[in-house]
Amino acid sequence: MARRKPEFQTLDLSTWPTVAWTVFDAAERESIRARTTAIEQYACGATIKEIEQSTGVNRRQLYRLLERALTAHPDGRLYGFRALILHARVGDYVRLSPVKLSGERGSRGAVGALSQLLERFPSLAAWLQLQIKQHRVALIEIRAGGELRTRLQGLQGLHAGFLQQCRQCGLVAADYPFNTASHAIRSLSARLKRELLSGFGTAARAAGATHLKGMPRSDDVAAPAATRPYQVVEFDGHRLDVRLKVVMPDPLGFTHEFEIERVWLLVIIDVCTRAVLGHHLVLAREYSRYDVIKAIEAALEPHQARSFTIRELGYGPMDGYPSQRMPELAYVTWEHIKLDNAKANLATETLAALCEFVGGQVAAGPKHSPNERPYIERFFGTIATRLSSRLPGYTGGHPRDLRRALSDPKGNLRLFVSFDELEELVEYSIASYNGTPHTGLNNVSPLEAMESFVRG
Template sequence: MTSADLSSGPRSLRLAEWPVLDGSALPEEQRTVFQRRKLAVEAYARGDTLLGIAEAYGVHGYTVQRLVFRAQQAHPDGRLWGYRALAPHVRVRSYVRSKAPLVLGHKTGGNAGAFAQLLLRHSSLKVQLRGELEAGNVVLHPGERGRMTGVKGVAARFQQACRELGLGAGDYPLNQEDKAIRSLGRTLRAWLQDDFDLAARVAVARAKPASALRQLPERGASDAFDTVEFDAHKMDVRLRVIDCDPLGGEQSFETERVWLLAIIDVATRCILGYTLSFKRECSRFEAIATFRRAVTPASAPELTLPGLSLLPSGGFVSQALEQTRYACWRQIRLDNARAHLAATSLDVVCEALGCAADFGPAYQPDDRPFIERFFGTVTATLSRRLPGALPGRGSAQAALKRLRDPKDTLRLIVTTQELEELLDLTVWNYHGTPHAGLGGLTPLEMMQRHVLGIGREPVRPRLIPQMLRERPELLHDPVLCRVHGNLGRGERPYITFFHVRYTSEWLARRSGLIGQRLRIHYDESDLRKVHASTEDGQIIDDLLASGPWRYEPHSLWVRQEVFKAKRRRQLEFGTGDSPIEAFLALRRKDAGKRRRSASDIAQVQRERKTASAKAKAAAIPTPTPLADALPDPASSQLVVGPVRGKRLRIERGYAR
């Protein structure tokens, strides 16, 4: 302690910021000493003289200044020592060894602080040990003592690093009987105890990050439709698809995987929308389809499986409460998946729906606890109860061995259609089941309290614009397509969208649009027609696809797969043939060998079922052929009357 520290005086003391100490926890003798020291320091901060303090409290003036100096030192927790430094027998600084280490054989004492002295002299050794922990070379097993493994390998590399620094057999730690391996282990354990994040990476079991320790705001929400969480979950279950061939026979194939995408309301735990996908990976189109399903009204599911019944207290949110139809949320939480970070997905979330996107930290699913907990409920109540489920790492091998028995068949595994019905039933009944996080209320009852104002102020959800209700395809970003055509050849205007020509009666008559660009909005689940507008925003008629692409509902994924197979010369179809049936026939050849082909068949079946349900709900008839809907552009260009020959002129330089 310097003379400057002793003469600093009480002007720099801020006792209100000092960490306090509960004196009642000390023994009686130490508690008496602590109270006298505390009163003496407080009197010194008020400006009393050192002589008066010594007479009043029995604490020497130099001791008071020494206590103040100790209290203003930095504590390992980042704060000052404060009143904690006034307790007797408390060290405010760790022990620093100055004497050279002793050469010990079988003795255990005499080298206190030698290992810390070594790391202080050679900082590269400390960096190496920290790197061993961060690289995961040391494993901390769960338990009260926290047993560590991998220390011997770290010690061997540490000793080699000591030799490379020039330390010989007569230097510490190589001159010790155990080569200071116990001191090394105690140092590693002390570092892990002081750094929770480092210990969580070293631990075998995944440690949940505490939001309170990160000083983040509460992850919950107080109002319905304020905050929602969205994520995708790969269901650990084997599925089969039943396909009917053109001859009427049924064949069963096992699919590759199935994804569940869902949006949950944080305040009420209600599932606003969900989607199944049988593709290998989820794309931005599945994410947008889930958003669209969450903001559009839902209807009661139609159950065909025997023994299934819907709970009277359950239901879908938009089906049970008319006020929530077309309702949108204020904020949505997502992870850092590429499908969520895509520009199209962000435009839908932030611009079309008008909500804020909250991307949590990567590889921390507990930052979105509510949707993850729902996925856990689906796994426990649905996935693991199905034949062919893969509940865990140990039992998965036994399940695969039993279900892949050559004598066994796929008859015990549920089909994709059955899974959709079971999922609809699960979500419906989930809304009518008491929830522990809602105080025993069901999610649907909590939503009713928020929307209807039962026991609280009612929530007025924000509704999406009327144009989005009538045309959900406007959720997608527009695609600019150039209008093609040629007046000299009599070729009417049209556009090319994903390898297929589109036109309409209105566009076919507007030759002035040739060369200009149109804004195309499309529904990726049904590309039979697209919504078009000019670059200045004038809405024109819907454009219909040409050829066989107009008659059968198909998604963008199906069209891309068809033309991909066509480029590879794996698929051929004529003018009057259905490209979708040709694609299914191609996948049927490999469905018995490749589960991905079976998943493609399941995806096409699901898209057909969804399109049929939409047409039935909206009472929209199937589009009529071109001859009945629009005048055939080709036939309208035919000349009526006698035809005169035209003289052809071959330009110079033309060669046959």
């Protein structure tokens, strides 16, 4: 039989949410069952005449029920069989007529007026969303009469600002919301509560939460799953928990030693093969945009083998960097790079280098969300275990860390690691990591995985 609409031609009723039959009485269950049977017969290919004769649902009512059932529910699914319930509302109320208030204080006849106002002036809706994002209002819980209720904190100030925005849009005293007794403060409060409680993340932040783990992101497009080298890379900075000795010569030829307690390791790692492409060490309280660019250069340029001055340090037969072992990988660029929202990462010069020079897409993850970049965070954990915690001057993960007390040089600067020595140790550690079998790669080393993809 011919179908009027394409979406009615392939109905998968197995994915439709069902109804709770036990909450309805016998008459309501019979009505819902007749509509359900009509939909099922329609999906099986029965004719409209057969459906009308067996269920009593006419053609017009059947198509209306189908349209309602295929409407998206706020929970992300279709309404499905839930739309067959009598008086079930599948869409929000939309006011079409102008606002004409009635009642002694002008408090009647304004249903849907605020939504209509926000549709007329999108700038007002955008302003409200900005206030919510900037936490101008917050949800607090109060107990009244033995019941737990929610209340908006900061509503009065936001309402005053909302009225000011309405005046800037050209609304006068005869227009809504100025022609109401309370200037629509109750409607504004209901709207804000609905927006704040529309999702778990928004509601949690409105209640004071600062860190949310495992929340789905909707602010930008996430990087795709990595199925080949250089498709997705991750960048981050890690503060090494060590105290360094820096030796500076003066013009007279004397050397001066002093201690520095802040060292940053910037790394770019390939997600598919877990291989570290390049790194850069920074001696500063915080790394800058120029340090990020140097790390990008280190990942792109062919890696030069280093001459080690520390005895028993050197490249193993399977160690090194991808561009060092495979010269064809020199200056190979990536497609997507994942990083956090640090100021140095999102600086104009950094984004210009990433987007214009390299030509890849930048996926900046939310703050305090290391799970967005799990591979580089796991690598930093490996560096902390194999390198930082074994050096004299290790500061430890917390003040009571036993390893901190064991590696304390007791103020003797001669026992501190110098910067040149740290560069060699980091070079050796990363080269060894790239050549060590990785459990996430079925005990294949990152360099072996890279070579398998590149050379076959």
